[in-house]
Amino acid sequence: MSNDTLALAQTLIARRSLTPADEGCQQILIDHLEKLGFHIEKMRFGNVDNLWARRGNTTPVLCFAGHTDVVPAGPMEQWDSDPFTPTIRDGRLYGRGAADMKSSLAAFITAIEAFLAQHAHHQGSIALLITSDEEGVAIDGTAKVVEALKARGELLDYCIVGEPTCSDKFGDTIKNGRRGSLSGNLTIKGIQGHIAYPHLAKNPIHLAAPVIAELASTEWDQGDEFFQPTTWHISNINAGTGATNVIPGTLNLLFNFRFSTANTVESLTNKVHETLDKYGLDYELQWEQSGKPYLTPKAELASAISAAITKVTAIEPQLSTSGGTSDGRFIADICSQVIEFGPHNATIHKLNEYVEVDDLEQLSRVYLFTMENLLSPGNEAAHENSDSFWNKLKKYFSFA
Numbered sequence: 001m002s003n004d005t006l007a008l009a010q011t012l013i014a015r016r017s018l019t020p021a022d023e024g025c026q027q028i029l030i031d032h033l034e035k036l037g038f039h040i041e042k043m044r045f046g047n048v049d050n051l052w053a054r055r056g057n058t059t060p061v062l063c064f065a066g067h068t069d070v071v072p073a074g075p076m077e078q079w080d081s082d083p084f085t086p087t088i089r090d091g092r093l094y095g096r097g098a099a100d101m102k103s104s105l106a107a108f109i110t111a112i113e114a115f116l117a118q119h120a121h122h123q124g125s126i127a128l129l130i131t132s133d134e135e136g137v138a139i140d141g142t143a144k145v146v147e148a149l150k151a152r153g154e155l156l157d158y159c160i161v162g163e164p165t166c167s168d169k170f171g172d173t174i175k176n177g178r179r180g181s182l183s184g185n186l187t188i189k190g191i192q193g194h195i196a197y198p199h200l201a202k203n204p205i206h207l208a209a210p211v212i213a214e215l216a217s218t219e220w221d222q223g224d225e226f227f228q229p230t231t232w233h234i235s236n237i238n239a240g241t242g243a244t245n246v247i248p249g250t251l252n253l254l255f256n257f258r259f260s261t262a263n264t265v266e267s268l269t270n271k272v273h274e275t276l277d278k279y280g281l282d283y284e285l286q287w288e289q290s291g292k293p294y295l296t297p298k299a300e301l302a303s304a305i306s307a308a309i310t311k312v313t314a315i316e317p318q319l320s321t322s323g324g325t326s327d328g329r330f331i332a333d334i335c336s337q338v339i340e341f342g343p344h345n346a347t348i349h350k351l352n353e354y355v356e357v358d359d360l361e362q363l364s365r366v367y368l369f370t371m372e373n374l375l376s377p378g379n380e381a382a383h384e385n386s387d388s389f390w391n392k393l394k395k396y397f398s399f400a
Contacts, residue, residue: 004113005360006093008032008106010086012068013095019069024051025102026068029130031052032109036116038128043141043148048133052145055116056125060157062374063127064108064367065142065331067134070097071349078351087381094184100348103355103363104162105130111288111367115375122375127156134327138290142327145344146334156335158374159299160367161328164345165320171313171358171366175340176302177226177295177321178328182257182265183289184272187360192249193213204251205239211279212253213270213343220263226295226321230268260321291325294332300374301337308369309341317341341366 009026015023030040033053043050049068054061070108073083075095081087083096107342133141149155165173188208193201202203212234220230232255239251257268269287276283296302302319309317323345328338343363347353 001126005106005110005364006357007105008109009093009103009355009360010095012102012105013086013093013097014084014194015068016084017068017070017097017132019070019136020048020133021328022068025105026051026130026132027280029105029109029128032113033128036112038126043145046142048140048144050132050141051128051130051144053129053130054125056122056162058124060124060374061127061155062124062161062371063111063129063156063331063335065129065159065327066101066105066108066162067131067141067327068102068105069132069135070100070102071135074351080352081092083353088150088357090358092361093357094352094354096345096353097344098353098355099164099345100353101131101164101342103360104149104164104342107360107364107367108162111364111371114364114368115371119372119376121377122371123196123377124157124226124375126371126375129159129331131327136328138327140254143330146330150334154334156331157337158304159331159335159338160301160305160370161283161326161331161338161340162342163326163340163344165330165340166342166344166386167346168316169313170344170356170362171309171315171317173320174302174305174337175310175321175323175326175328176298176315176319177261178291178293178323179227179230179258179260179321180265180289180293180329181291181325182259182289184253184255184257185286186253186255188251188253189284190247190249190251193247195245195247198247201247205248207281208251208253211275211281214275215255218271219272220257221260221267222262223260224262226319227262227293228322230257230259230263231256252294261295265289291329294338295321296332296337296339299337301339304373305339305341305366305370307373308366309366309368312365316327317339 017023130142189200190204223229236254
């Protein structure tokens with residue numbers, strides 16, 4: 001399985017699939033899946049290629065989700081080898097997408113192949129949801145596929161997203177949720193004038209200062225056992241003409257919330273508007289939500305993949321909701337149990353991105369054993385009540 005996963009990962013990395021281009025990566029996956037009896041459905045929205053593949057028509061439905069697109073490589077001359085020529089050095093596979101997330105895609109395929117070789121008549125269904133628009137604007141990718149599946153009543157029971165999750169050791173972290181992301185584009189209006197005659201002008205920078213101080217010091221919530229407290233941060237601020245003797249007429253400020261399930265979009269927007277209004281500001285504010293928070297309970301999927309990780313690595317993984325957004329935020333609309341697990345995340349989006357070659361076999365085996373835990377014939381775990389199943393396993397595994 002190791003050599004097969006490595007070879008497939010290398011084949012995928014060699015494709016220059018800069019978001020939202022797929023560059024034939026999905027067809028490579030399709031060629032494998034068709035031989036395994038999967039029904040293939042290509043879903044193209046706009047200029048984005050998406051793949052929905054399913055084997056079986058019964059429940060539970062276990063879906064593997066991921067993306068074939070990658071971020072730009074950056075300065076090519078600063079890589080130690082061509083980012084689109086997969087290269088092995090010192091036990092590591094280098095290339096753009098090696099960690100995020102073409103190795104996971106390869107491990108999906110080899111794990112499914114190994115599982116079906118042993119369990120051709122498995123319980124339930126196996127599916128894959130693959131997009132080429134995760135690293136970009138993410139409008140015509142997974143979100144659109146989820147909408148299409150939801151419209152025809154096709155729901156998922158479990159979903160494993162292959163995002164890189166491990167921090168220090170392979171197997172140490174799985175994601176069972178993500179914070180939401182809410183951005184604001186704020187314009188505070190003043191009156192432009194000569195800086196020597198401030199009584200004839202109104203400085204929007206000065207007007208904004210106490211508002212910024214208050215919002216920056218606000219405790220939005222205290223978080224909980226899974227989520228860290230909600231944060232508010234300014235990412236961009238701009239005002240002025242460039243001259244030292246002109247009071248600007250407007251100030252533009254971009255900010256972002258990363259928020260947990262302890263808050264809602266309404267509660268956050270209301271608090272910001274209340275603060276702005278308290279200081280009597282003349283302003284315009286546009287909001288954009290790019291992701292809502294979701295949380296998967298400690299149920300069958302978390303238990304099954306944790307047991308698989310421990311079997312492969314002898315490590316008890318920790319649950320985490322840290323990091324940015326992922327396509328899990330869309331999939332959660334049609335799936336109550338969404339877990340993210342993949343290789344190390346230390347080099348994602350960086351120069352000389354890599355994955356440990358030894359981790360490829362381990363990753364494939366984790367996905368294989370998770371399928372066995374959930375879909376093997378005669379396995380009752382797939383049908384037990386979530387709380388009951390968790391209670392049976394929690395004495396063996398510690399989640400923090």
